[in-house]
Amino acid sequence: MATAKSPVYNLNNGIEMPAIGLGVFRSEPEKTVGAVRSAIAKGYRLVDTAAAYMNEEQVGEGIRESGVPRAEIFVTTKVWMTDYGYEKTLHAFDRSLRKLGLDSLDLYLIHWPYPSAFEATIDAYKAAMKLLAEGRVRAIGVSNFGANHLDKLIEHTGHIPAVNQVELHPFFIQSGLREANEKRGIITQAWSPIGGINRDGAKANTSKAMHDPLSHPTVVQFATKYAKTPAQIILRWQIELGTSPIPKSVRPERIAENFDIFDFSLTSDEVQAISALDTGERGGPDPEQVSAQSFPITNLD
Numbered sequence: 001m002a003t004a005k006s007p008v009y010n011l012n013n014g015i016e017m018p019a020i021g022l023g024v025f026r027s028e029p030e031k032t033v034g035a036v037r038s039a040i041a042k043g044y045r046l047v048d049t050a051a052a053y054m055n056e057e058q059v060g061e062g063i064r065e066s067g068v069p070r071a072e073i074f075v076t077t078k079v080w081m082t083d084y085g086y087e088k089t090l091h092a093f094d095r096s097l098r099k100l101g102l103d104s105l106d107l108y109l110i111h112w113p114y115p116s117a118f119e120a121t122i123d124a125y126k127a128a129m130k131l132l133a134e135g136r137v138r139a140i141g142v143s144n145f146g147a148n149h150l151d152k153l154i155e156h157t158g159h160i161p162a163v164n165q166v167e168l169h170p171f172f173i174q175s176g177l178r179e180a181n182e183k184r185g186i187i188t189q190a191w192s193p194i195g196g197i198n199r200d201g202a203k204a205n206t207s208k209a210m211h212d213p214l215s216h217p218t219v220v221q222f223a224t225k226y227a228k229t230p231a232q233i234i235l236r237w238q239i240e241l242g243t244s245p246i247p248k249s250v251r252p253e254r255i256a257e258n259f260d261i262f263d264f265s266l267t268s269d270e271v272q273a274i275s276a277l278d279t280g281e282r283g284g285p286d287p288e289q290v291s292a293q294s295f296p297i298t299n300l301d
């Protein structure tokens with residue numbers, strides 16, 4: 001199982017990024033080292049963390065313990081909103097590298113647009129541009145940006161992000177934003193690619209609880225047809241769309257399962273049938289509404 005290699009996407013500055021990666025949001029620190037080690041052993045070559053996930057140390061440790069050379073692994077982290085601003089972001093980058101135990105990074109993302117403090121968001125990106133120019137990071141990008149945020153950022157910096165990482169799963173397929181990214185030469189990376197936000201997010205277990213795409217009959221039907229699991233069907237759908245899924249798991253068997261998607265493909269009708277499950281309703285926060293106060297994250301030192 002899971003012996004294939006991940007395909008890669010070419011970012012707009014010529015850097016190659018593995019198409020699929022391991023996400024570690026909500027991975028408890030004590031489980032993160034093992035998850036990263038196990039993912040790398042199964043063939044993953046991309047790990048997605050963030051300063052705000054509080055597990056950068058464990059990601060670094062898992063990478064070192066994997067025995068795979070650092071240069072073969074694509075490491076992403078993100079600057080949190082409380083660190084926006086030029087000098088603060090430079091400092092936050094140093095802190096992230098120190099925690100990861102790395103001397104350079106592959107991808108640095110601006111974690112959210114901060115609409116009511118967009119100047120600081122732009123300054124954070126300008127700091128990332130300096131890090132890129134110095135060769136301390138190989139590519140830079142954004143996360144949770146709408147087309148309006150992208151345009152404002154590009155207008156003020158003259159630089160096009162390599163990646164926009166956004167909520168994207170069969171119940172929230174982001175057609176418009178995927179197209180906007182593509183038009184600008186930006187790779188769309190999918191967070192909650194198998195709908196984790198609907199099971200684990202703030203709306204789970206409330207009267208606004210969202211459906212779980214893993215148990216949708218359309219997905220289950222294709223899983224039966226291809227003798228794959230619902231998660232594998234959805235992750236394969238992501239690859240067919242040209243998005244970069246970063247599924248999270250701390251369980252070795254699921255980590256292996258989520259990577260084992262390169263020995264089959266979906267027909268274009270099947271891709272369309274999954275895309276037709278879109279509800280237009282996001283499970284996570286609305287990027288237009290977020291601010292540092294929206295999240296219970298204060299001290300990242």
Ligand SMILES: NC(=O)c1ccc[n+]([C@@H]2O[C@H](COP(=O)([O-])OP(=O)(O)OC[C@H]3O[C@@H](n4cnc5c(N)ncnc54)[C@H](OP(=O)(O)O)[C@@H]3O)[C@@H](O)[C@H]2O)c1
Nearest residue numbers: 023024025143191192193194195196231247248249250254
């Ligand atoms: N940029 C952002 O603002 C942002 C926001 C959210 C997430 N992200 C990134 O995206 C990554 C993935 O998103 P996510 O963690 O929200 O959701 P997800 O990857 O769609 O789903 C993760 C959830 O599904 C479970 N799971 C994993 N594989 C499974 C399988 N094969 N079958 C059944 N259940 C499975 C996991 O539990 P177990 O661990 O118990 O297996 C976990 O509860 C994050 O880890 C993070 O790196 C970024």
